[in-house]
Amino acid sequence: MNEEMKRRIKSAKFFDRLMTGVFSGIGGFFLGLIIVLAGYIIIKGIMSYYPGIFAFDANGIGNQFFNTIYLVFLSLVISVPSGVLAGIYMAEYAGDNKLTKAIRISIESLSSLPSIVVGLFGYLVFILMTGMKWNLFAGALAVSILSLPSITTTTEDALRSLPKSYKEGSMGLGATHWTTITQVMLPACTSRIMTGVILAAGRGFGEAAALLYTAGQSTVINWSNWDLTSKTCPFNPFRPGETLALHIWVMRTEGSLNANSENIANFSAMVLVVMVLAFSLLARYLSKRQERKQTGAKA
Amino acid sequence: MNKESAVSEKAKQEGADRSKEPAFTMTAPSSVKRTRTPAKEKFLHENLGRGVVTVFGFAIIAITLLIGVFLIVRGTGTFTKYHHSVAEFLFSSDWAPNDTADEGGGQVGAAIYIVGSLLTCGLGLLIAAPFALGAAIFMTKIVKQAGDRIFRPAVEIFVGIPSVVYGWVGLTILVPFIRDVFHAPMGGYSVLAAGIVLAVMIFPTITTVAADAIASVPAVYEMGAYGLGSTRWQVIRHITVPAAKNGIFTGIILGLARAFGEALAVAMVIGKTRAFPKGILYPTNNLTAAIAADMGNSANGGEQNLALWSMALLLFLISMFFIFLIHFISAKGELKK
Numbered sequence: 098m099n100e101e102m103k104r105r106i107k108s109a110k111f112f113d114r115l116m117t118g119v120f121s122g123i124g125g126f127f128l129g130l131i132i133v134l135a136g137y138i139i140i141k142g143i144m145s146y147y148p149g150i151f152a153f154d155a156n157g158i159g160n161q162f163f164n165t166i167y168l169v170f171l172s173l174v175i176s177v178p179s180g181v182l183a184g185i186y187m188a189e190y191a192g193d194n195k196l197t198k199a200i201r202i203s204i205e206s207l208s209s210l211p212s213i214v215v216g217l218f219g220y221l222v223f224i225l226m227t228g229m230k231w232n233l234f235a236g237a238l239a240v241s242i243l244s245l246p247s248i249t250t251t252t253e254d255a256l257r258s259l260p261k262s263y264k265e266g267s268m269g270l271g272a273t274h275w276t277t278i279t280q281v282m283l284p285a286c287t288s289r290i291m292t293g294v295i296l297a298a299g300r301g302f303g304e305a306a307a308l309l310y311t312a313g314q315s316t317v318i319n320w321s322n323w324d325l326t327s328k329t330c331p332f333n334p335f336r337p338g339e340t341l342a343l344h345i346w347v348m349r350t351e352g353s354l355n356a357n358s359e360n361i362a363n364f365s366a367m368v369l370v371v372m373v374l375a376f377s378l379l380a381r382y383l384s385k386r387q388e389r390k391q392t393g394a395k396a
Numbered sequence: 397m398n399k400e401s402a403v404s405e406k407a408k409q410e411g412a413d414r415s416k417e418p419a420f421t422m423t424a425p426s427s428v429k430r431t432r433t434p435a436k437e438k439f440l441h442e443n444l445g446r447g448v449v450t451v452f453g454f455a456i457i458a459i460t461l462l463i464g465v466f467l468i469v470r471g472t473g474t475f476t477k478y479h480h481s482v483a484e485f486l487f488s489s490d491w492a493p494n495d496t497a498d499e500g501g502g503q504v505g506a507a508i509y510i511v512g513s514l515l516t517c518g519l520g521l522l523i524a525a526p527f528a529l530g531a532a533i534f535m536t537k538i539v540k541q542a543g544d545r546i547f548r549p550a551v552e553i554f555v556g557i558p559s560v561v562y563g564w565v566g567l568t569i570l571v572p573f574i575r576d577v578f579h580a581p582m583g584g585y586s587v588l589a590a591g592i593v594l595a596v597m598i599f600p601t602i603t604t605v606a607a608d609a610i611a612s613v614p615a616v617y618e619m620g621a622y623g624l625g626s627t628r629w630q631v632i633r634h635i636t637v638p639a640a641k642n643g644i645f646t647g648i649i650l651g652l653a654r655a656f657g658e659a660l661a662v663a664m665v666i667g668k669t670r671a672f673p674k675g676i677l678y679p680t681n682n683l684t685a686a687i688a689a690d691m692g693n694s695a696n697g698g699e700q701n702l703a704l705w706s707m708a709l710l711l712f713l714i715s716m717f718f719i720f721l722i723h724f725i726s727a728k729g730e731l732k733k
Contacts, residue, residue: 109626109627109629109630110627112627112629112630113627113628113629113630115629116628116629116632116633117538117628117629119530120530120533120534120537120538121534121538123527123530123531123534124530124531124534124535124538124539124547126527127527127531127534127547127550127599127603128546128547128550130596131550131553131554134557134565134596135553135557137565137569138561138565141568179452179455182448182449182452182453183449183452183453183455183456185449186449186450186452186453187453189449190446190449190450190453191453196454196457199457200453200454200456200457202719203456203457203459203460203461204456205719206460206715206716206719207456207459207460207463209650209653209654209657209715209718209719210463210657210712210715211656211657211658211659211684211711211712211715212657212659213657213659213684213687213688213708213711214463214467214657214708214711214712214715215463217467217687217691217705217708218462218463218466218467220691221466221470222462222466225696242459242463245456245459246456249456273438273441273442274442274446275441275442275443275444275445275446276441276442278445279445296556299556300556302558303556303557303558303559303560303561304558305558305559305560305660306559306658306659306660306684306688309660309688309691309692310691310692342558342560342561343560345560345561345563345564346560346563346660346664349564349567349664359568362564363564363568366560366561366564366565369557369558369560369561370557370558370561373553373556373557373558374553374556376556377549377552377553377556381549381552
């Protein structure tokens with residue numbers, strides 16, 4: 098019996114060490130994979146640099162870069178107000194009933210929709226049904242549909258996680274519920290909402306499948322044209338505008354047209370990864386700062 | 397939630413009651429004129445805002461329904477307008493739809509695409525799930541502090557990398573690697589390449605959700621087991637993982653949903669060959685890649701066009717099914733408690 102017990106303890110200890118080793122191996126592999134992957138993309142991108150890659154013409158990615166920023170900006174103009182307002186409703190006014198449940202299920206469904214399906218919906222509604230050509234605004238709407246659920250949930254969570262005393266204090270002074278929300282609660286969770294918006298923007302930068310048939314796969318811009326209604330004016334939202342992520346895809350499918358296509362794709366991938374890195378670092382910094390502010394701790 | 401709104405209702409009522417008390421009106425200076433009636437004030441300070449946010453809240457249902465309705469209207473055209481059977485669409489591998497508007501007469505068997513999607517996602521899940529679970533356990537139970545400081549941010553970055561970039565890396569590293577090492581036919585474009593790309597993409601999703609589930613297992617469960625003399629592995633295997641089972645499954649389903657919907661990354665490495673793969677080293681095609689490649693050049697309302705819409709509808713239904721599954725799992729979990 099004693100021998101048996103000792104044997105079992107020994108084997109249990111052995112397995113414990115073995116599995117710790119296995120898990121450490123997986124963890125290490127995982128961390129290694131991220132570093133190697135990110136490092137590979139960035140180094141390969143830098144090595145693919147050639148003069149003129151930033152140029153605003155067919156050989157550079159300047160136009161695509163501008164389109165990406167402009168499209169994400171347009172989509173945020175649409176999705177941030179609607180997402181924040183919907184989030185306020187969910188956090189403050191929605192009752193505990195079937196309709197609220199339906200909204201929750203809708204948010205969940207929207208956030209798990211394949212982006213190509215959203216892209217097709219956008220293609221049908223914003224392009225085919227309006228009779229317009231591919232344009233940035235349609236792309237921005239498609240991306241808004243994709244980022245709406247995450248902004249809504251972030252806003253709701255941010256409002257809900259505020260200390261109750263904020264609301265009670267304000268309403269105790271006689272403010273209405275709405276005044277309390279706009280004057281007290283929203284300002285208190287601005288940076289949490291900002292974090293969510295930045296993360297949504299980061300995802301918008303990398304979106305491609307939803308833009309395939311909405312924003313289009315071509316760009317013809319004339320930078321000296323400032324007539325907003327002209328098809329070649331950079332700031333006309335109703336012109337086709339291929340984004341950086343889509344550019345990688347196009348470089349691969351129609352790459353033979355451009356001698357530098359592989360370099361362009363490598364470099365674009367690098368720019369996208371660096372942008373995503375920068376955005377998630379910014380988001381982390383903001384949420385850290387918010388944490389410090391709320392707990393009052395000094396860093 | 398219920399409690400909160402009850403409290404606010406009460407507060408509002410109290411406020412209203414107090415304003416009716418004569419003591420208040422008496423102390424108010426008579427020189428101050430009220431320029432707005434209370435009803436108007438209430439509208440501006442409460443009901444207007446409340447109305448606007450309510451509209452936006454319900455707009456989310458409207459958008460979702462709209463997407464669903466459009467997909468159903470378009471996606472069922474294959475069966476209503478061109479009179480193909482659902483069985484043909486799902487189980488036949490004869491894909492030769494007519495691309496002229498309103499003519500029809502072709503074949504719309506999408507079985508190759510469906511099998512392609514199932515195979516690549518299944519393979520991706522098979523590779524990703526054990527690793528993701530291991531990584532989740534590692535970062536929550538073995539190196540907790542480093543897990544929070546290093547691993548979670550790293551996972552976040554992993555999630556944020558655009559899918560096209562994954563596809564591009566797969567195309568430039570993975571495809572040549574499979575070609576040279578496994579001597580794959582078709583130059584490395586294969587189910588294996590797609591499976592690995594998907595595995596790398598869904599790995600962080602599963603890890604995050606599983607790690608959250610594992611971290612939320614009450615510490616007393618584990619302490620009890622440790623107190624009885626269990627080793628850490630025994631606690632993880634017999635207490636932590638079974639207790640976090642529902643969350644882990646949710647993570648796996650979310651990962652699977654992401655894999656099913658991924659289009660361009662898979663399209664870059666799958667080879668886009670319209671044939672059942674003879675093995676994992678052979679190329680094939682899948683639902684999303686076919687839609688991405690062919691939708692743009694198909695005549696609007698034609699047989700091919702509508703068949704592609706049916707495929708999109710199928711993707712939509714699959715993602716709805718996954719959500720249903722997640723709800724089912726969490727409802728079962730609630731029931732147990």
